[in-house]
Structure formats: C-alpha cells, structure tokens
Amino acid sequence: MKPKFAIAIHGGAGTILKSHLTPEQDALYRERLTRALETGYALLECGSTSLDAVEAVVQLLEDDSLFNAGKGAVFNSDGKVELDASIMDGKTLKAGAVAALHHVKNPICLARAVMENSEHVFLIGEGAEAFAKAHQIELVDESYFFTEARWQSLQKAKSKESLTEKEKHGTVGAVALDQFGNLAAATSTGGMTNKKFGRVGDSPIIGAGTYADNETCAVSATGHGEYFIRAVVAHDIAALMRYKNLSVQAAAEEVVMRKLTKLGGTGGVIAIDRNGNIAMPFNTEGMYRGYKVQGGKTFVAIYKEE
Numbered sequence: 001m002k003p004k005f006a007i008a009i010h011g012g013a014g015t016i017l018k019s020h021l022t023p024e025q026d027a028l029y030r031e032r033l034t035r036a037l038e039t040g041y042a043l044l045e046c047g048s049t050s051l052d053a054v055e056a057v058v059q060l061l062e063d064d065s066l067f068n069a070g071k072g073a074v075f076n077s078d079g080k081v082e083l084d085a086s087i088m089d090g091k092t093l094k095a096g097a098v099a100a101l102h103h104v105k106n107p108i109c110l111a112r113a114v115m116e117n118s119e120h121v122f123l124i125g126e127g128a129e130a131f132a133k134a135h136q137i138e139l140v141d142e143s144y145f146f147t148e149a150r151w152q153s154l155q156k157a158k159s160k161e162s163l164t165e166k167e168k169h170g171t172v173g174a175v176a177l178d179q180f181g182n183l184a185a186a187t188s189t190g191g192m193t194n195k196k197f198g199r200v201g202d203s204p205i206i207g208a209g210t211y212a213d214n215e216t217c218a219v220s221a222t223g224h225g226e227y228f229i230r231a232v233v234a235h236d237i238a239a240l241m242r243y244k245n246l247s248v249q250a251a252a253e254e255v256v257m258r259k260l261t262k263l264g265g266t267g268g269v270i271a272i273d274r275n276g277n278i279a280m281p282f283n284t285e286g287m288y289r290g291y292k293v294q295g296g297k298t299f300v301a302i303y304k305e306e
Contacts, residue, residue: 003276003294004179005044009037009057011067012170013222013268016286016302020164026302029066033290033300036060040174041292050176050184050218051089051112058085058108058186061172065147067288068170070106073145073190075154076199081145081190084204085111090183090212097122097204103129105138108188111204113137121206125198150193157194168193171203173220175212175272183218183274185210185234192225201225207235214274216241217248222287223260223267231260237271248272252279 011033021029040057044050062070073081085107086097096115099122104110113135114123123131132139153167173187187210189203202209202225209225211234212218219234228234233255240251252271260267261283268282270289278291282304290300 003296005177006272006276006278006291006293007037007040007044007053007057007174007176008270008272008278008280008291009033009040009061009172009174009289010220010222010268010270010280011061011172011288013282013284013287014168014170014266015164015284016288018303021302029288029302030300032064032066033288034298037290037292037298037300040176044176044178047179049180050178050182051087053176053178054174054184054186055087055108055112057174058172058188059106062106062108062188067172068190069172069188071145072147072150074150074169074193076191077194077196079154080142082195082198083107083188083190084200085186085188086204086206086210087111087115087186088184088206088210088212088218089115090185090214090218093213095121095206095210097206098124098128099200099204100125100198101128102142103139104132105140105144108186110137111186122204153193163193169224171209171222173210173222173270175218175220175270177218177272177274177276181214181274183212183214183272185212185218185220187220202228202233205229207232209234211235211238213238217251217271217273219269219271221267221269223284224265227260227263227265228267231255231263231265233260233269237269241273248277249279253281256281257283
C-alpha cells in the first residue's frame, strides 16, 4: 500500500559534527525539527493541501532563531538581514518567489501571496515589500531579526576568522505529498553571512533551490547556492525522473552526490515523489532533516551516520 500522504523537512546542511554541538544543542535541534515535522504531518492527516503543509512548516522554522531563515537569519556585510524564499505547487506548476527582504516576518507567506495574488513569479526588495504591505503580509522592524549569535558570526567573518558551516549559511525547507496526490515544495533562507552587493542564492530560484511537479517530485535544496544555481539542482532531479525514468532516490543521488560534487558544490536536498517515496542525499558531514510517512514513525537526524 503506497502512503496517501508524507512530508520531509530540512534545516540546512554543512560540516555538522557531533563535536560541534553540545548534547543540549543536539537535543534542541531534534526537538524543533520534530515539532515542525509533526505540525506539517498533522495538517496533511486532517486533509490539508501539501501547499498549506509546506508553508506552515517553513513559517514555523522561520520563527525559530535556531535556523538561518526569518528570525534566525544571518547578517550581510552591511549588518542587515536579507531574506529569500520560494514555494511551488506541483499540481499547477505555479510558483512564487521573493528575495532581498528586510522587513517581512515570514518570507514564505509572501512567496505564496505572490504565487496566488499576482501575475508574476519573482519579486525582490522594495517592490516585494510594497506588495507585502498591499496584501496584509506582516512587516516588522529590522530589530526583530537581531540575534546575538548571528551578530557575532558576522564580526568573526569580518575579522577573517573561519566560520563553521552553521555560522556561514543555512536554509529551511519542506516538501509534501497530500491526500489528493498533489506535491508542493517550499524553501526559505537568510543567505550567507557577510554576503555583499545584494547577493541572492538558490533558495528563491525556481528549478535551482525549489521545484515541484506532480508528474515527478517535489524538491527543496540547501547548501552553497551558487553551485545549486549553476547545476539547476531541483529541476535536474525532476528531469532525470521524467526523461530517464529514474527513481527519486537515484535521481537525487545522481545530482547531489555526483554532478554537484564534481562541480565543487556542497549541500543536500529533500525530495518526495508522487508515491510518497523520500530521498534526502547530502554530500556534507551533516544535514538537519526529517520525514514522516502516513502510518510511519517520525524520523529526525542531523549527522551523516544516522
């Protein structure tokens, strides 16, 4: 019996070693990932759409200062947050994306509003924030995003000290299959610590960091965005499934473990196909991740060996 619904989430990938986290931090990450996963799963179980589930999960992770999105976003070289997000509906191939936001509390909600209430896919900067205001998306003062840990990471970066992967970048994302057979994907990030010149990574770019198509799969990526853009990672996984008839696991591994690695890119993806099969390959030491399939147990992991 194939499951009627399933969900997978991630909270960033990189050099995440057991030695980098205290037992308390380890437990806290697992608790927050589990909470997000259970929230999305409960929505799907009640008959909500995959779009509603992935948006709710990402919104929860944006509100959690542990992760590099929303409240926990890293600072750019000017000491500001610049937030990016995207969402895609596998049923219609409609998508919404936003980038370079400074005041939007939950970028994923704005991305969905762009998808559903405009004729556009991608809005950035002041225009995106004007659209947010016009559509009653919550705006906050920039001080809302300040966290001491991220500020210290910026100071380290500016003094040329080496940062851990967790301090450098990170992303949150979710993919889901609902009871109606529809797939959806959502991704949100604060980008890279000390980023300059309005840099935008893969997270808001449809086909690079986010993709969903009922015919194949839904994908959300995390890692060094420049490489994910150049490899068009999320769409490439779907294309391998469509044109070469690969399974979601084989397609995701081909792109992440071979193509991306060959380019020199680091990171991982979560992907789910229309039968509820889930793949979560990553070519780094760890990835905050988890999944739950109808009738199955909640799986949450951080390190490579789990």
